[in-house]
Amino acid sequence: MFATFRSASVLLLLMTLTLGLLYPGLITLIGQALFPFQANGSILYKDNEAIGSALIAQPFSKAQYFHPRPSSIDYQPMPSSGSNLGPTNENLIKQVETRQHAYLNNNPGVKNTPIDAVTTSGSGIDPDISLANAYAQAARIASVRHKSIDQINQLIKQYTVHRQLGFLGEPHVNVLELNLALDHTQAAKQKNKH
16 A cells, blocks of 8 residues: 555656646746747837737727727626627627617718627637728728828738638737827827927
């Protein structure tokens, strides 16, 4: 019996060291060496101040910014989940109708509402929007920022993330990165005036 206890104790110690220390340490070193931006949270900065992660949506409601997907968890990353409401649920149908009405009011001239503008993602904090959603918001942003729609569309095109390997996923833009680019171009324009 003592031999079994000793074998089990040695195995427990060995597995604790291997899986509790060595493996996580090795993965951390690899992550820091090969993917430091991602391993450190994909943090984005403005004027040397951390303002958010490229992986977590933030609420933007001002007219001069691109608006993210709706969030079922009010953009709080800790509970990260969808609403779990089915497509025939009356509450979901009302939410989608309310969001669609608000979206069309905020973006005059838009005829078709992109699906990601009125539905939440599975995580509730998806930082990306579809190109259709971004281009539908371009006229509003151009008007508020006194730019041409072509300038805003060019920025969308510049920040478009294409399909991985040419066939995985859909083209999209990261809302926080796009809004930072809008502010950067606005600041550069104002700096050039002075």
